[in-house]
Amino acid sequence: MPSAEIIAVGTELLTPDKSDTNSLWLTSKLNEIGVEVKLKTVVGDDPLRLEEAISDAYKRSDLVITTGGLGPTEDDITRACGAAAIGKELVFHEELLEELKHKFKAFGYEMPERNRQQAYLIEGAKVLPNPNGSAVGMMHYTGGKALVLLPGPPREMKPMFSDHVLPTMAEDFDGVVVLRQSLRVTGLGESKLDEIISPIYTAFKNPVTSTLFSRTDIEVQLTATAATKEEAESLNNELAKKIAGKLGDSVFSMNGEPMEVVVGRMLLEKGKSLAVAESCTGGLVSKRLTDVPGSSGFLLEGCVTYSNNAKMARLGVPSMTLDSHGAVSAETAEAMAVGMRETAGSDVAVSITGIAGPGGGTEGKPVGTVFVGYADTESVFSKRLHLPGDRNLVRWRSSQAALDCVRRQLL
Template identity: 40%
Template sequence: MRAEIIAVGTELLLGQIVNTNATYLSQGLAEMGIDVYFQTVVGDNAARISQAIELARSRADLIVFTGGLGPTQDDLTKDALAAYLNRPIVIHQPSMEKIESIFSSRGIHMVESNRRQAHMIEGSVPLKNEAGLAVGDGLTADGTHYMLLPGPPREMKPMFDGPGKTWLRSVAGDTHRLFSRILKFAGIGESSLEQKLIDLIDAQSDPTIAPYANEGEVAIRLSTKSQSEQEANAKLDRTEEQINQIVGKHLYAREDIPLEAAVIRLLRASGRKLSSAESCTGGLLAELVTNVPGSSGEFVGGVVTYTNMMKHKLLGIPMSQLEGTGAPGAISDSTAALMAERVRERTGSDFGISLTGVAGPSESEGKPVGLVHIGIARPGMPPAVHTIHLSGSREMIRLRAAKSALYRLWLELVDNS
């Protein structure tokens, strides 16, 4: 079954509110195996609502409306659809009694316009509103199914999830449900990941493979339509194993969690602690890690040693290492190694991680923008240093550097788990 969502409300077109209803409905319909091919937003205008209905009917079996069921004169959805279908408006008596009872119990005079919330299109199935007053409609006419839901999310969601889905199942029959799985990757960009998986992506049919990029991370959504979760998992497992064979060293989670959460899980599982020393990222790595709930058990703390003097005072790095003729400088692999080792020693952690480099906007110490050194120290071993070259704005370089450091630590934890 093909569906189109029509969100009604001039406030949506003006950008005064965000159309979160369409997102919620699309997800819910997809889980039922109903494909949403189009989303439309139309203002509170009967003629334009009618035009939207005409277009949607040409390309969808199911049209889901949200908004325009309230008591005011600009709540036009039911009137517009009734006029389009040439059907009369009737009163849903149980809803009318509910409305009258509420106003009576509060001692408030009910104005005539409130009766509009009990209006229904003749021949439709009432969709009970547990969180508000406006009754919804489920209607089939001339081979097209229509579902009318209120606009406020607190009313729309329970109506859709309850009576709305019950009605949909009655008209859609036994559809295959959509099952999805998220795979998260780090240490590789979206383009590179797609190129490595291009043969799988080109040959995809079921499950489908869809990459999504975020700064420093990439997600792949695997989706399949199946009658049961067991059948879906069997298909998703096969595709995931194919992906894992190609890019498994970058696959850090089989659920939608950030890289820092995966790192904290590995630290927690092994009973080890982490500390950080940051220069060019200015504490961003520590912020990412401490955004993970409960991370205080694994992250003991960090320092931001932005200047050479702070590197010297807080970490004890010799000034001869940082400044002067022949000195490696603050932006060097040897300084990154010292920063990681010193912060590990001074905090008593199992791992020390450091970042020093050039985030921009201009070069520093004669080193180019985007050059970053990452140091990782652990007891009994010399610090490992990774040098990377990043591009983008100052903010992008800082975030990518922090994520790159977390990825290197994740690899270290996986290799030693």
């Protein structure tokens, strides 16, 4: 599988507010023709570092793409550094200068003298036309190695790459497809999960498997490489099924969907309506469910009963339950779910009460203690959770646990 590196050039990309996004688009295009991006660099208008970055990348990888630094100012050093990095000269092209002058004239301007440097190409490089700006790009391509210099503005870079680089690359780096599939898992720790599934996935060189730990769940990402999309899909599917077989109900999505989408679809399929009563999560579960377009088809309503009064008045939680067990208890969670279901007239109700922190923890119920309550026509129960993390994370994990509770009951 051919390898690529992408180098974004520009001091502004090294400030706290700017990201290089060109490389994301380039990565998706390269993946489609079976080229894997192995490293990305962001470097400022710094000749030594830029030359070194290009030269190192060129040694390691089949394809090196730079974006930015092809303009007419003194900061625009990519042409010179690119040439030096691969041991070539810059060559002046009279016809490029004429074209440039022509472009400026078409807009009623005289070409400023400094734009003259845009008429230089790396010795032996092919010019990449730029209908949307003054900077042409270039591609130096010999012995299976390519160095491609593209302009920074996306509306110049993208068509140049699609129209003039991709066709050449697709022909030469022919025919592999790289396809990703994500399994999403909940209710297992990262190392526990890896212990269970590593004996399976380490036996496969293709797809390659990596496990990513996000805020609430673990994603098992499979990346298959094959001659066709169908073949890559079937490679991914085969391993995905083996992994899912070992993990059982803990896998909530075979294709990267978030929990709220999965739960929403299950409710719709089974024709069940849901209502949600939340305390410490403050509306997060409702918010997540209503992120899903069409949520009015399964969500009847939600109550954020933050105070004890609200728990009693809205949901009919008995004051005795609150007095003898506390607002954060299995009894209160169950009473919230039962009351929510009755007052909303839903098939299913789920509730959350807990201590998200930073304050409010006690010895018996430290920060992170959360109860999830559940009620439907047949059963009422609750689960006690002890969730690690800060306020934000405890709340998020609580919401995930509540949604997962509904999911497992619907299975």
